[in-house]
Amino acid sequence: MSNATLGGWLRYRNLKVEAAIFLLIAVTFAAMLGKSALTRQALTLTPQSGQLISYAFSDAQSGGRSSVAADPNGPLSWSCEIRPGVAYPYCGYGLQMTAGQGKRGLDFSHYQTLTLRLTYQGAGERLKLLVKTAPPAAIGMRTGDQDMPLAVEFPVHKGDNLIQLPMAQLAPEQWWVASHGLSAQDVVPAFDDVRAVQIATADATPGPMTVSVSSIAFEGTYLSNEQYYLIILGAWLVLTGVFLVTRLLGMRREFEDRQRRQAEEARVLSEARAAAEAANAAKSQFLSHMSHELRTPLNGVIGYSYWLSRTGLDAKQRTAVDAIRSSGEHLLSVITDILDIAKIEAGRLDLQPTPFDLAACLAELDQMFRLRAEEKGLAFAVELSAEAPRTIVADPKRLRQVLINLLGNAVKFTDRGAVSLAVTLVDAPVGETARLRFAVEDTGVGIAPDQLDAVFRPFEQVGETSRHAGGTGLGLSITRQILETMGGEIDVVSTPGLGSRFVVEVSVGVEAVRARREAEAG
Structure with a gap:
C-alpha cells in the first residue's frame, strides 16, 4: 500500500472513531432530553x-x-x-x-x-x-x-x-x-x-x-419553551450525527471504489507494460537479427565496390561503382544507428572500457573531417589541452561514435566559418578518474530555442528540410543515450544564424595514474 493510500486510510479510520463518539454523545443527550422533556402537571x-x-x-x-x-x-x-x-x-x-x-x-x-x-x-x-x-x-x-x-x-x-x-x-x-x-x-x-x-x-x-x-x-x-428548544437542539444533534455517519459511509464506499479502480488500473497497466516490454523485446530481437543479416551482404557489396574501384574502369563505370559504395556505406550507417537504438531500448548497450591513446583518436578524427571541412571552405581544428591526459580508460568505440556524430553534424550544417573540437580537463584527477570536456563548436545555421530539446529525440530532424537528406535523425539521440550509459552528459547552446556549441562531459579512467601507482607498489 502506498504512503498516500495508507495516509488516506488512517484519516478515514480516525474520522470513523470521531463520528462514532459524536453520534453516541448526540444520541445520549437526545435520550436525556426525551426522558425529561415532558413536564407532568396535575391538579x-x-x-x-x-x-x-x-x-x-x-x-x-x-x-x-x-x-x-x-x-x-x-x-x-x-x-x-x-x-x-x-x-x-x-x-x-x-x-x-x-x-x-x-x-x-x-x-x-x-x-x-x-x-x-x-x-x-x-x-x-x-x-x-x-x-x-x-x-x-x-x-x-x-x-x-x-x-x-x-x-x-x-x-x-x-x-x-x-x-x-x-x-x-x-x-x-x-x-x-x-x-x-x-x-x-x-x-x-x-x-x-x-x-x-x-x-x-x-x-x-x-x-x-x-x-x-x-x-x-x-x-x-406539556413542553416548556426551554424544553422545546432543547428538543430542537437534540434533534439537530441527532440529525448532524446521522449525516456525519452517512457521510462517513459514503467516504468508505468512495475509498473502497477508489481502491478497486486503482487495483484494476494497476492490473491493466501491468498487463500493458508486460505486453509493451514483450513487444519491445521482440522488436529489438527482430532488429538485431535483421541488422546482422543486412550488414553481412552490405559489407560484401562495399568491399567489392572498393576492389572494383582499383581496377581499370572508365569514367562512367567508376562513377557507378562510387555510387554503389557511397549508397552501401550510407545504408550501413543507417542500419548501425537502428541497431544501436534497439540495443539501448533493450538495455543491452554494453560498454567495453579499455586503455587507449586519446591523442591518436583525436588525430584520426582530425584526418577524417578535415578534408570534408576544407571541401566546404571551412576552417577545422582539433585541440587537446596540455593538462588533459593522453591515455585514458573508456570505450573507444562509443566515445569515437559520440564525437563523429557531433563533428559530422557540425560540418553538415555549417556553410562558412569554422568547426572545432576542443578537449579540456574539467577537474584535477581524483584517484584513477578524471572528468573531460569535449566541446564541438561551429558557425553554422544554429538551432531555434524551441527546438533544442527536439534534437535529442529519435527520428527528429530540425532546421531546413533541404539539409535532412542523408540523415535518420538518430545520431544525437544515440549520442545522449551512450553518454548516459557512460555516466556523462551533453548540453547545447545555439543561436540561429550564428552557430551551435555542443558540450560533452564524461568521466574516464586515467591509465597513467594507474601505471605509476603499480610501479610505486612494485
Whole structure:
C-alpha cells in the first residue's frame, strides 16, 4: 500500500472513531432530553381543598320545582330531588375557580385527562361534567363575556364510580351556542381561563339523588419553551450525527471504489507494460537479427565496390561503382544507428572500457573531417589541452561514435566559418578518474530555442528540410543515450544564424595514474 493510500486510510479510520463518539454523545443527550422533556402537571380537588368556593344549583332558579342541598359536613357532597315541572329539570354542584383572583380563572390548558371518583345513589343513569371557561376573544363582544359552558356526559351506577374523561371530549352546550346566534365553527374550546367546574344531572328522571365526590383530578403533560428548544437542539444533534455517519459511509464506499479502480488500473497497466516490454523485446530481437543479416551482404557489396574501384574502369563505370559504395556505406550507417537504438531500448548497450591513446583518436578524427571541412571552405581544428591526459580508460568505440556524430553534424550544417573540437580537463584527477570536456563548436545555421530539446529525440530532424537528406535523425539521440550509459552528459547552446556549441562531459579512467601507482607498489 502506498504512503498516500495508507495516509488516506488512517484519516478515514480516525474520522470513523470521531463520528462514532459524536453520534453516541448526540444520541445520549437526545435520550436525556426525551426522558425529561415532558413536564407532568396535575391538579386534584378533594373535600379537603378548602381554597375553592363551592355552590349548589337547580332549576328552581328558573321556575322549576327541583331542589338541591349541599351537605354541610361533607364538602363535594350534595343531594337533590328532581321534580317535573319544566322542560329540562336539573340540579348540580359546582366549584368556583376565580376566588381571590378577580375575574381570571385557572389555566387548564396543560391538562389532557380528568378523573372523577364519586359515590352515586339515584334513579338516573347519567351525569354531566361542565367546565365553564371564558369565551374566545373573537366572540367576547357577542356573548358579553358570559361564561361558556363545555360539557360531556358520562354513565354512572349506584355505588362507587371511577370516571376517566379526556378533556378533548368537552364541547360547548348547544343551547348556549344557539342562544348567542353562534355556530360550532365560531366556538373553539380553550382551557386557559377556567372559571368553574360543575357536576349536574344529565337526564330528567324524577326522584332523589345523592352524590359524594371523593376527588376530581386533572392531569396532563406539556413542553416548556426551554424544553422545546432543547428538543430542537437534540434533534439537530441527532440529525448532524446521522449525516456525519452517512457521510462517513459514503467516504468508505468512495475509498473502497477508489481502491478497486486503482487495483484494476494497476492490473491493466501491468498487463500493458508486460505486453509493451514483450513487444519491445521482440522488436529489438527482430532488429538485431535483421541488422546482422543486412550488414553481412552490405559489407560484401562495399568491399567489392572498393576492389572494383582499383581496377581499370572508365569514367562512367567508376562513377557507378562510387555510387554503389557511397549508397552501401550510407545504408550501413543507417542500419548501425537502428541497431544501436534497439540495443539501448533493450538495455543491452554494453560498454567495453579499455586503455587507449586519446591523442591518436583525436588525430584520426582530425584526418577524417578535415578534408570534408576544407571541401566546404571551412576552417577545422582539433585541440587537446596540455593538462588533459593522453591515455585514458573508456570505450573507444562509443566515445569515437559520440564525437563523429557531433563533428559530422557540425560540418553538415555549417556553410562558412569554422568547426572545432576542443578537449579540456574539467577537474584535477581524483584517484584513477578524471572528468573531460569535449566541446564541438561551429558557425553554422544554429538551432531555434524551441527546438533544442527536439534534437535529442529519435527520428527528429530540425532546421531546413533541404539539409535532412542523408540523415535518420538518430545520431544525437544515440549520442545522449551512450553518454548516459557512460555516466556523462551533453548540453547545447545555439543561436540561429550564428552557430551551435555542443558540450560533452564524461568521466574516464586515467591509465597513467594507474601505471605509476603499480610501479610505486612494485
